[in-house]
Amino acid sequence: MRDSIVTSATAGQAPALAGYPSRLFVEVTTKCNLRCGMCVRQNNGGAIREGSMTSGTFEALAPAFRHLDALVLNGIGESLLHPQLEAFIRRAKARMPEGAWVGFQTNGMLLNGSRAASLVDAGLDRICLSLDSVSCESFRSIRRGGEMSGVESAFSALGQARERRSDFRIGIEFVLMRDNIRQLPAALRWAGRRGASFALVTQLLPYDKGMVSGAAYDTNTAGAIAVFEYWKEKAGREGVDVRRYFDVFMKFTKTPEEQKIIGFVELMKNDAASRGIALHLERLLLRDEGWFEEMEEVLEEARQTAREEGVELTLPETAPRNSRRCDFVETGGAFVSWDGDVHPCYFLWHGYQCYVGGLEKQVKPWVFGNLSDEDIIGIWNSPSYRAFRETVLRYHFPFCFDCNFALCDYVQGGDFEQDCHIQSVPCGACLWCTGLFRCLQ
Secondary structure, X not given: OOOOOOOOOOOOOOHHHOOOOOEEEEOOEOOOOOOOOOOHHHOXXXXXXXXXXXXXXXXXXXXXXXXXXXXXXXXXXXXXXXXXXXXXXXXXXXXXXXXXXEEEEEOOOOOXXXXXXXXXXXXXXXXXXXXXXXXXXHHHHHOOOOOHHHHHHHHHXXXXXXXXXXXXXXXXXXXXXXOOHHHHHHHHHHHHOOOOOEEEEEEOOOOOHHHHHHEOOOOOOHHHHHHHHHHHHHHHOOOOOHHHHHHHOOOOOOOHHHHHHHHHHHHHHHHHHHOOOXXXXXXXXXXXXXXXXXXXXXXXXXXXXXHHHOOEEEOOOOOOOOOOOOHHHHOOEEEEOOOOEEEOOOOOOOOEEEEEOOEEEEEOOOOOOEOOOOOHHHHHOOHHHHHHHHHHHHOOOOOHHXXXXXXXXXHHOOOOOOOOOOOOOOOOOOOHHHOOOOOXX
Protein backbone atom coordinates (compact mmCIF):
# COMPACT_ATOMS: atom_id res chain seq x y z
CA MET A 1 0.00 0.00 0.00
CA ARG A 2 1.32 3.44 -0.95
CA ASP A 3 2.21 5.85 1.90
CA SER A 4 -0.07 8.87 2.28
CA ILE A 5 2.76 11.19 3.32
CA VAL A 6 2.75 14.77 2.10
CA THR A 7 5.83 15.97 0.24
CA SER A 8 7.67 19.18 1.02
CA ALA A 9 6.00 20.89 -1.94
CA THR A 10 2.47 20.07 -0.78
CA ALA A 11 3.37 21.13 2.76
CA GLY A 12 4.47 24.57 1.52
CA GLN A 13 8.05 24.15 2.73
CA ALA A 14 11.09 25.03 0.62
CA PRO A 15 12.27 21.61 -0.63
CA ALA A 16 15.95 22.47 -0.22
CA LEU A 17 15.47 23.22 3.49
CA ALA A 18 13.16 20.34 4.36
CA GLY A 19 14.40 17.49 6.53
CA TYR A 20 14.51 15.10 3.59
CA PRO A 21 15.17 15.23 -0.16
CA SER A 22 12.10 15.45 -2.38
CA ARG A 23 13.88 14.18 -5.51
CA LEU A 24 16.47 11.45 -5.83
CA PHE A 25 18.69 10.88 -8.87
CA VAL A 26 20.10 7.38 -8.46
CA GLU A 27 22.82 6.01 -10.69
CA VAL A 28 22.11 2.29 -10.77
CA THR A 29 25.11 1.58 -13.03
CA THR A 30 27.94 3.28 -14.92
CA LYS A 31 28.11 0.48 -17.48
CA CYS A 32 26.88 1.24 -20.98
CA ASN A 33 26.37 -0.59 -24.26
CA LEU A 34 27.08 2.45 -26.50
CA ARG A 35 30.00 4.83 -27.02
CA CYS A 36 28.33 8.20 -27.60
CA GLY A 37 30.91 10.83 -28.52
CA MET A 38 29.40 13.59 -26.37
CA CYS A 39 29.24 11.43 -23.22
CA VAL A 40 31.54 12.11 -20.28
CA ARG A 41 32.37 8.38 -20.22
CA GLN A 42 34.24 8.74 -23.51
CA ASN A 43 36.17 11.88 -22.60
CA ASN A 44 37.10 11.79 -18.94
CA GLY A 45 40.48 10.08 -19.09
CA GLY A 46 39.21 6.98 -17.31
CA ALA A 47 38.33 8.67 -14.01
CA ILE A 48 34.86 7.13 -13.78
CA ARG A 49 34.86 3.62 -12.36
CA GLU A 50 32.46 1.04 -13.75
CA GLY A 51 30.10 -0.60 -11.32
CA SER A 52 26.47 -1.27 -10.42
CA MET A 53 24.47 -0.46 -7.31
CA THR A 54 23.87 -3.28 -4.84
CA SER A 55 20.52 -4.06 -3.31
CA GLY A 56 21.82 -3.03 0.11
CA THR A 57 22.92 0.38 -1.13
CA PHE A 58 19.54 0.97 -2.73
CA GLU A 59 17.79 -0.02 0.51
CA ALA A 60 19.70 2.72 2.37
CA LEU A 61 17.61 5.18 0.31
CA ALA A 62 14.34 3.74 1.63
CA PRO A 63 13.84 6.30 4.45
CA ALA A 64 13.46 9.01 1.78
CA PHE A 65 10.96 7.19 -0.45
CA ARG A 66 7.89 8.23 1.57
CA HIS A 67 8.79 11.92 1.00
CA LEU A 68 9.68 11.88 -2.69
CA ASP A 69 8.08 13.75 -5.57
CA ALA A 70 10.28 11.91 -8.09
CA LEU A 71 12.86 9.15 -8.35
CA VAL A 72 15.09 9.19 -11.45
CA LEU A 73 17.04 5.95 -11.88
CA ASN A 74 19.90 6.93 -14.13
CA GLY A 75 23.30 8.58 -14.14
CA ILE A 76 26.13 8.06 -16.59
CA GLY A 77 25.38 4.43 -17.49
CA GLU A 78 22.57 2.59 -19.24
CA SER A 79 19.99 1.71 -16.58
CA LEU A 80 18.61 -1.26 -18.51
CA LEU A 81 21.90 -3.09 -17.90
CA HIS A 82 21.06 -3.42 -14.19
CA PRO A 83 19.44 -6.83 -13.56
CA GLN A 84 17.53 -5.56 -10.51
CA LEU A 85 16.07 -2.44 -12.12
CA GLU A 86 12.47 -3.66 -11.93
CA ALA A 87 12.97 -4.77 -8.32
CA PHE A 88 14.29 -1.30 -7.42
CA ILE A 89 11.30 0.34 -9.09
CA ARG A 90 8.84 -1.95 -7.32
CA ARG A 91 10.42 -1.42 -3.89
CA ALA A 92 10.48 2.35 -4.25
CA LYS A 93 6.97 2.72 -5.67
CA ALA A 94 5.45 0.69 -2.82
CA ARG A 95 6.65 3.36 -0.37
CA MET A 96 6.34 6.56 -2.39
CA PRO A 97 3.43 9.00 -1.97
CA GLU A 98 0.45 9.00 -4.31
CA GLY A 99 1.26 11.08 -7.38
CA ALA A 100 5.06 10.68 -7.11
CA TRP A 101 6.74 9.21 -10.19
CA VAL A 102 9.66 6.96 -11.13
CA GLY A 103 11.48 7.30 -14.44
CA PHE A 104 14.79 7.04 -16.25
CA GLN A 105 16.55 7.93 -19.50
CA THR A 106 17.82 5.22 -21.84
CA ASN A 107 19.29 4.70 -25.30
CA GLY A 108 16.56 2.08 -25.79
CA MET A 109 18.73 -0.51 -27.55
CA LEU A 110 17.93 -3.18 -24.94
CA LEU A 111 14.17 -2.69 -24.91
CA ASN A 112 11.91 -5.42 -26.24
CA GLY A 113 8.29 -6.29 -25.61
CA SER A 114 8.81 -8.39 -22.48
CA ARG A 115 11.23 -5.90 -20.89
CA ALA A 116 8.91 -2.96 -21.55
CA ALA A 117 5.99 -4.86 -20.02
CA SER A 118 8.00 -5.81 -16.92
CA LEU A 119 9.05 -2.20 -16.38
CA VAL A 120 5.50 -0.90 -16.62
CA ASP A 121 4.20 -3.69 -14.35
CA ALA A 122 6.90 -2.84 -11.79
CA GLY A 123 5.53 0.71 -11.57
CA LEU A 124 7.66 2.74 -13.99
CA ASP A 125 5.83 6.00 -14.75
CA ARG A 126 7.92 7.59 -17.48
CA ILE A 127 10.82 6.75 -19.76
CA CYS A 128 12.92 9.05 -21.93
CA LEU A 129 14.71 7.70 -25.02
CA SER A 130 17.79 9.33 -26.54
CA LEU A 131 16.98 10.51 -30.06
CA ASP A 132 19.37 13.04 -31.63
CA SER A 133 18.57 12.31 -35.26
CA VAL A 134 16.14 10.36 -37.45
CA SER A 135 18.79 9.77 -40.11
CA CYS A 136 20.28 6.28 -39.76
CA GLU A 137 23.76 7.48 -40.73
CA SER A 138 23.70 10.48 -38.42
CA PHE A 139 22.29 8.40 -35.55
CA ARG A 140 25.13 5.89 -35.89
CA SER A 141 27.66 8.72 -35.87
CA ILE A 142 26.26 10.32 -32.71
CA ARG A 143 25.26 7.17 -30.78
CA ARG A 144 28.16 4.90 -31.68
CA GLY A 145 27.10 1.28 -31.44
CA GLY A 146 23.41 2.15 -31.73
CA GLU A 147 20.97 1.89 -34.60
CA MET A 148 17.88 3.90 -35.49
CA SER A 149 16.06 0.59 -35.87
CA GLY A 150 16.73 -0.05 -32.18
CA VAL A 151 14.89 3.14 -31.20
CA GLU A 152 12.02 2.22 -33.50
CA SER A 153 11.76 -1.21 -31.86
CA ALA A 154 11.87 0.41 -28.42
CA PHE A 155 8.98 2.74 -29.28
CA SER A 156 6.96 -0.20 -30.58
CA ALA A 157 7.57 -2.21 -27.40
CA LEU A 158 6.76 0.75 -25.15
CA GLY A 159 3.60 1.52 -27.09
CA GLN A 160 2.35 -2.01 -26.49
CA ALA A 161 3.32 -1.83 -22.81
CA ARG A 162 1.39 1.41 -22.40
CA GLU A 163 -1.79 -0.53 -23.12
CA ARG A 164 -1.27 -2.08 -19.68
CA ARG A 165 -1.34 1.36 -17.99
CA SER A 166 -2.66 4.45 -19.73
CA ASP A 167 -0.80 6.94 -17.51
CA PHE A 168 2.62 5.60 -18.56
CA ARG A 169 4.53 8.37 -20.39
CA ILE A 170 7.08 8.01 -23.19
CA GLY A 171 9.44 10.84 -24.16
CA ILE A 172 12.68 11.67 -25.93
CA GLU A 173 15.84 13.59 -25.13
CA PHE A 174 17.58 15.44 -27.99
CA VAL A 175 21.14 16.78 -27.53
CA LEU A 176 21.34 19.96 -29.60
CA MET A 177 24.52 20.43 -31.67
CA ARG A 178 25.44 22.46 -34.71
CA ASP A 179 25.52 19.30 -36.83
CA ASN A 180 22.08 17.99 -35.90
CA ILE A 181 19.95 21.01 -34.98
CA ARG A 182 18.12 21.02 -38.32
CA GLN A 183 16.88 17.50 -37.60
CA LEU A 184 15.06 18.51 -34.41
CA PRO A 185 11.62 19.21 -35.99
CA ALA A 186 11.74 15.90 -37.87
CA ALA A 187 12.73 14.04 -34.69
CA LEU A 188 9.80 15.57 -32.82
CA ARG A 189 7.38 14.60 -35.58
CA TRP A 190 8.82 11.07 -35.79
CA ALA A 191 8.61 10.54 -32.02
CA GLY A 192 5.19 12.16 -31.65
CA ARG A 193 3.68 9.84 -34.24
CA ARG A 194 5.07 6.85 -32.33
CA GLY A 195 3.60 7.77 -28.98
CA ALA A 196 6.01 10.27 -27.39
CA SER A 197 4.16 12.75 -25.19
CA PHE A 198 7.14 14.87 -24.13
CA ALA A 199 10.54 15.93 -25.42
CA LEU A 200 13.54 17.35 -23.57
CA VAL A 201 16.02 19.31 -25.69
CA THR A 202 19.38 20.13 -24.14
CA GLN A 203 22.48 21.96 -25.26
CA LEU A 204 25.76 20.07 -25.56
CA LEU A 205 28.24 20.33 -22.68
CA PRO A 206 31.62 19.63 -24.33
CA TYR A 207 33.80 17.22 -22.35
CA ASP A 208 36.42 17.11 -25.09
CA LYS A 209 38.18 20.04 -26.76
CA GLY A 210 37.29 18.65 -30.16
CA MET A 211 33.59 19.02 -29.38
CA VAL A 212 33.70 22.71 -28.38
CA SER A 213 32.99 23.84 -31.94
CA GLY A 214 29.91 21.58 -31.99
CA ALA A 215 28.15 23.45 -29.18
CA ALA A 216 25.19 25.41 -30.52
CA TYR A 217 24.64 27.92 -27.71
CA ASP A 218 25.96 31.48 -27.57
CA THR A 219 29.14 32.16 -25.61
CA ASN A 220 27.74 35.55 -24.58
CA THR A 221 25.12 35.91 -21.87
CA ALA A 222 21.57 36.90 -22.75
CA GLY A 223 22.05 40.20 -20.92
CA ALA A 224 25.24 41.04 -22.80
CA ILE A 225 23.57 40.26 -26.13
CA ALA A 226 20.62 42.52 -25.29
CA VAL A 227 22.89 45.44 -24.40
CA PHE A 228 25.02 44.92 -27.50
CA GLU A 229 22.03 44.70 -29.84
CA TYR A 230 20.50 47.85 -28.37
CA TRP A 231 23.64 49.96 -28.90
CA LYS A 232 24.48 48.39 -32.26
CA GLU A 233 21.03 49.36 -33.55
CA LYS A 234 21.18 52.81 -31.94
CA ALA A 235 24.57 53.47 -33.55
CA GLY A 236 23.35 52.06 -36.86
CA ARG A 237 20.56 54.61 -37.01
CA GLU A 238 23.29 57.26 -37.07
CA GLY A 239 25.28 55.41 -39.72
CA VAL A 240 27.86 54.04 -37.26
CA ASP A 241 28.96 50.39 -37.36
CA VAL A 242 30.25 49.44 -33.89
CA ARG A 243 31.47 46.11 -35.27
CA ARG A 244 34.47 48.03 -36.67
CA TYR A 245 35.63 48.79 -33.12
CA PHE A 246 38.72 46.55 -33.16
CA ASP A 247 39.78 48.03 -36.51
CA VAL A 248 39.97 51.54 -35.10
CA PHE A 249 40.36 51.62 -31.31
CA MET A 250 44.19 51.37 -31.36
CA LYS A 251 44.65 54.10 -33.99
CA PHE A 252 46.56 57.12 -32.70
CA THR A 253 44.64 59.46 -35.00
CA LYS A 254 40.98 58.75 -35.60
CA THR A 255 38.54 60.21 -38.07
CA PRO A 256 35.28 61.74 -36.78
CA GLU A 257 33.45 58.55 -37.85
CA GLU A 258 35.96 56.42 -35.95
CA GLN A 259 35.57 58.61 -32.88
CA LYS A 260 31.83 57.97 -33.02
CA ILE A 261 32.47 54.20 -33.01
CA ILE A 262 34.65 54.56 -29.90
CA GLY A 263 32.02 56.79 -28.29
CA PHE A 264 29.16 54.37 -28.85
CA VAL A 265 31.18 51.43 -27.51
CA GLU A 266 32.01 53.42 -24.37
CA LEU A 267 28.31 54.18 -23.89
CA MET A 268 27.58 50.48 -24.37
CA LYS A 269 30.17 49.49 -21.76
CA ASN A 270 28.86 52.03 -19.27
CA ASP A 271 25.29 50.84 -19.81
CA ALA A 272 26.31 47.23 -19.19
CA ALA A 273 28.30 48.16 -16.09
CA SER A 274 25.30 50.02 -14.64
CA ARG A 275 23.30 46.79 -14.98
CA GLY A 276 26.03 44.57 -13.53
CA ILE A 277 26.62 42.84 -16.88
CA ALA A 278 30.09 42.04 -18.19
CA LEU A 279 30.74 42.49 -21.91
CA HIS A 280 33.23 40.31 -23.75
CA LEU A 281 33.64 42.67 -26.69
CA GLU A 282 35.64 40.29 -28.86
CA ARG A 283 32.99 37.56 -28.48
CA LEU A 284 30.19 40.03 -29.19
CA LEU A 285 31.83 41.65 -32.21
CA LEU A 286 32.73 38.27 -33.75
CA ARG A 287 29.35 36.74 -32.94
CA ASP A 288 27.93 34.63 -35.79
CA GLU A 289 24.56 36.39 -35.96
CA GLY A 290 23.48 34.39 -39.00
CA TRP A 291 23.87 31.12 -37.08
CA PHE A 292 21.79 32.28 -34.13
CA GLU A 293 19.06 33.61 -36.41
CA GLU A 294 18.97 30.21 -38.11
CA MET A 295 18.85 28.45 -34.73
CA GLU A 296 15.87 30.54 -33.63
CA GLU A 297 14.07 29.67 -36.87
CA VAL A 298 14.67 25.94 -36.27
CA LEU A 299 13.48 26.19 -32.66
CA GLU A 300 10.32 28.00 -33.74
CA GLU A 301 9.67 25.25 -36.29
CA ALA A 302 10.23 22.74 -33.48
CA ARG A 303 7.65 24.50 -31.30
CA GLN A 304 5.13 24.41 -34.12
CA THR A 305 5.82 20.73 -34.83
CA ALA A 306 5.44 19.85 -31.14
CA ARG A 307 2.08 21.64 -31.02
CA GLU A 308 0.88 19.78 -34.10
CA GLU A 309 1.96 16.39 -32.71
CA GLY A 310 0.77 17.00 -29.14
CA VAL A 311 4.28 16.74 -27.68
CA GLU A 312 5.12 18.68 -24.51
CA LEU A 313 8.37 20.38 -25.54
CA THR A 314 11.06 21.66 -23.17
CA LEU A 315 13.69 23.76 -24.97
CA PRO A 316 16.98 25.06 -23.59
CA GLU A 317 18.11 28.65 -23.59
CA THR A 318 20.21 29.67 -26.60
CA ALA A 319 22.42 31.88 -24.42
CA PRO A 320 23.15 31.61 -20.69
CA ARG A 321 20.70 33.51 -18.50
CA ASN A 322 22.20 36.22 -16.31
CA SER A 323 19.79 35.36 -13.49
CA ARG A 324 20.65 31.95 -12.10
CA ARG A 325 18.52 29.21 -10.61
CA CYS A 326 19.78 25.79 -9.55
CA ASP A 327 16.79 23.52 -10.16
CA PHE A 328 18.55 20.63 -8.46
CA VAL A 329 18.99 22.41 -5.13
CA GLU A 330 15.76 24.44 -5.37
CA THR A 331 13.63 21.31 -5.84
CA GLY A 332 15.34 19.34 -3.05
CA GLY A 333 17.35 17.00 -5.26
CA ALA A 334 20.10 14.65 -4.11
CA PHE A 335 22.31 12.56 -6.41
CA VAL A 336 23.53 9.09 -5.51
CA SER A 337 26.34 7.24 -7.29
CA TRP A 338 26.26 3.48 -7.81
CA ASP A 339 28.76 3.06 -4.94
CA GLY A 340 26.62 5.00 -2.45
CA ASP A 341 28.32 8.41 -2.52
CA VAL A 342 25.84 11.28 -2.15
CA HIS A 343 26.25 14.47 -4.22
CA PRO A 344 24.28 17.72 -4.65
CA CYS A 345 23.81 17.97 -8.43
CA TYR A 346 24.74 16.77 -11.92
CA PHE A 347 27.65 19.20 -12.19
CA LEU A 348 29.38 17.84 -9.06
CA TRP A 349 28.40 14.18 -9.47
CA HIS A 350 31.61 12.86 -11.10
CA GLY A 351 35.20 13.81 -11.83
CA TYR A 352 35.79 15.06 -15.37
CA GLN A 353 36.97 17.92 -17.53
CA CYS A 354 34.61 20.11 -19.52
CA TYR A 355 34.78 23.32 -21.52
CA VAL A 356 33.01 26.46 -20.32
CA GLY A 357 32.87 29.05 -23.08
CA GLY A 358 35.74 27.19 -24.73
CA LEU A 359 37.91 27.26 -21.58
CA GLU A 360 38.95 24.04 -19.86
CA LYS A 361 37.47 23.39 -16.42
CA GLN A 362 38.43 20.51 -14.13
CA VAL A 363 35.63 19.18 -11.91
CA LYS A 364 35.92 16.90 -8.92
CA PRO A 365 32.94 15.14 -7.33
CA TRP A 366 31.51 16.87 -4.25
CA VAL A 367 30.63 14.15 -1.73
CA PHE A 368 28.68 14.61 1.51
CA GLY A 369 28.73 11.01 2.68
CA ASN A 370 28.31 7.39 1.69
CA LEU A 371 25.26 5.18 2.23
CA SER A 372 27.43 2.43 3.74
CA ASP A 373 28.02 4.74 6.73
CA GLU A 374 24.66 6.49 7.07
CA ASP A 375 21.26 6.45 5.38
CA ILE A 376 20.16 9.18 2.99
CA ILE A 377 18.20 11.19 5.59
CA GLY A 378 21.20 11.39 7.89
CA ILE A 379 23.50 12.53 5.09
CA TRP A 380 20.92 15.06 3.82
CA ASN A 381 20.66 16.64 7.30
CA SER A 382 24.40 16.75 7.97
CA PRO A 383 25.62 20.30 8.80
CA SER A 384 27.90 20.42 5.74
CA TYR A 385 25.17 19.39 3.26
CA ARG A 386 22.58 21.78 4.68
CA ALA A 387 25.13 24.64 4.69
CA PHE A 388 25.90 23.89 1.05
CA ARG A 389 22.23 24.16 0.05
CA GLU A 390 21.72 27.36 2.06
CA THR A 391 24.77 28.95 0.39
CA VAL A 392 23.60 27.99 -3.10
CA LEU A 393 20.14 29.44 -2.48
CA ARG A 394 21.69 32.85 -1.71
CA TYR A 395 23.47 32.88 -5.12
CA HIS A 396 26.24 35.09 -3.77
CA PHE A 397 28.94 33.10 -5.55
CA PRO A 398 30.46 34.62 -8.72
CA PHE A 399 29.14 34.05 -12.24
CA CYS A 400 32.34 32.99 -13.97
CA PHE A 401 30.79 32.82 -17.43
CA ASP A 402 30.03 36.55 -17.19
CA CYS A 403 33.52 37.55 -16.03
CA ASN A 404 36.35 39.09 -18.06
CA PHE A 405 38.93 37.24 -15.93
CA ALA A 406 37.39 33.75 -16.12
CA LEU A 407 38.28 31.07 -15.84
CA CYS A 408 40.71 32.06 -13.08
CA ASP A 409 42.85 29.90 -10.80
CA TYR A 410 40.16 30.00 -8.13
CA VAL A 411 37.75 27.84 -10.13
CA GLN A 412 39.56 26.40 -13.15
CA GLY A 413 41.22 23.50 -11.35
CA GLY A 414 39.52 20.68 -9.53
CA ASP A 415 41.12 21.39 -6.13
CA PHE A 416 38.58 24.05 -5.18
CA GLU A 417 38.81 25.76 -1.78
CA GLN A 418 37.06 29.10 -2.27
CA ASP A 419 36.12 31.49 -5.06
CA CYS A 420 36.90 35.18 -5.51
CA HIS A 421 33.81 36.03 -3.39
CA ILE A 422 35.23 33.88 -0.56
CA GLN A 423 32.37 31.41 -0.98
CA SER A 424 32.94 27.71 -0.32
CA VAL A 425 30.62 26.21 -2.97
CA PRO A 426 32.25 25.35 -6.33
CA CYS A 427 29.32 26.67 -8.36
CA GLY A 428 30.69 29.80 -10.04
CA ALA A 429 31.61 28.04 -13.28
CA CYS A 430 28.50 25.85 -13.44
CA LEU A 431 26.25 26.42 -16.46
CA TRP A 432 23.41 24.13 -15.35
CA CYS A 433 21.74 27.03 -13.51
CA THR A 434 21.67 29.23 -16.63
CA GLY A 435 19.02 27.25 -18.51
CA LEU A 436 21.30 25.68 -21.15
CA PHE A 437 20.90 22.05 -20.10
CA ARG A 438 17.75 19.98 -19.61
CA CYS A 439 17.27 16.50 -18.17
CA LEU A 440 14.59 14.24 -16.80
CA GLN A 441 13.75 15.66 -13.37
